[in-house]
Amino acid sequence: MTSIEHNLQEVRQRISAAAEHCGRNPQEITLIAVSKTKPVSAIEEAIAAGQTAFGENYVQEGVEKIQALARYSQIEWHFIGPLQSNKSRQVAEHFAWCHTVDRLRIALRLSEQRPVHLPPLNVLIQINISDEKSKSGIMLDALSELANAIATLPNLRLRGLMAIPAPESDYSRQCAVYQKMADALAELKHQYPDVDTLSLGMSDDMTAAIAAGSTMVRIGTAIFGARNTTTYTQQ
Ligand SMILES: *Cc1c(COP(=O)(O)O)cnc(C)c1O
Secondary structure (H helix, E strand, O other), X not given: OOHHHHHHHHHHHHHHHHHHHOOOOHHHOEEEEEOOOOOHHHXXXXXXXXXXXXXXXXXXXXXXXXHHOOOOOOOEEEEOOOOXXXXXXXXXXXXXXXXXXXXXXXXXXHHHHOOOOOOOEEEEEEEOOOOOOOOOOEOHHHHHHHHHXXXXXXXXXXXXXXXXOOOOOOHHHXXXXXXXXXXXXXXXHHHOOOOOEEEOOOHHHHHHHHHOOXXXXXXXXXXXXXXXXXXXXXX
C-alpha cells in the first residue's frame, strides 16, 4: 500500500467515526482531496485508491492538472481558492464545482462563460463566518440577496454554502460558529430545492464540521503530506 492510499483510508475512517458519533450516515459526506501544489503523480495514486473528488486552489495549476488527467473521466474537480474575475473563464470551462463565489460579478461571468455542452456549474456561496475583515466570503446578512441573484443564472446551479472558519481550540465555541452555517443552509434549502451542500471542515476541525451537518470536507495534508512549496511546477 502506498502512503497516499494508507492516508486516504485513515481519513475515510475518521470521517466515518465522526459521522457515526453524531448519528449521521458517512455516505452523506464527500471527501474532497485537496491536491494544491502536489504533482499529477500524487493525484494518480489517490485515483488508484478510489478517490474521485479533488480540490484545487490556483486556477492555472488546476487547469494543467485537469488537462493532464483528462483520461480519468470519473474525476470531479472542485475549485476552492479565491477567484479573480480575469480567471473565471478557466474555472467555468474546466471545473465541475466552484466553492468560493462571493460576489455577483463573478457569478455572472461564470454563468456567461460556462460552455453550453457542459452541465451547469455547481456553485457554493462562500460565507465569512468568523467575521474577519481580511478573509474572503460574504457576511451572512448579505446571503439572501446574492443567492436570489445566482438562482436566476441559467448556467449555474446553486448547491449551498462554504466557509473557512478561523481556528478555534474550544470545541463548544467552534460548534456555535458551525451551527450558524447549518442554520443558514437550512434556510437556503427552504427556498431553493437544489441546495444540499455544506462545504465545511478541514483536517483540524472535521469532527465539529460533520456534527454541524457538513456534506463536504476538504482535506489536503492528511492525504498528500505537508506542502513544502507554495507553488506547483508542472512535471
Ligand atoms: C488548502 C486548503 C484545504 C486543505 O488544507 P489542509 O490543511 O492541507 O488539509 C482545504 N480548504 C481550502 C479552502 C484550502 O485552501
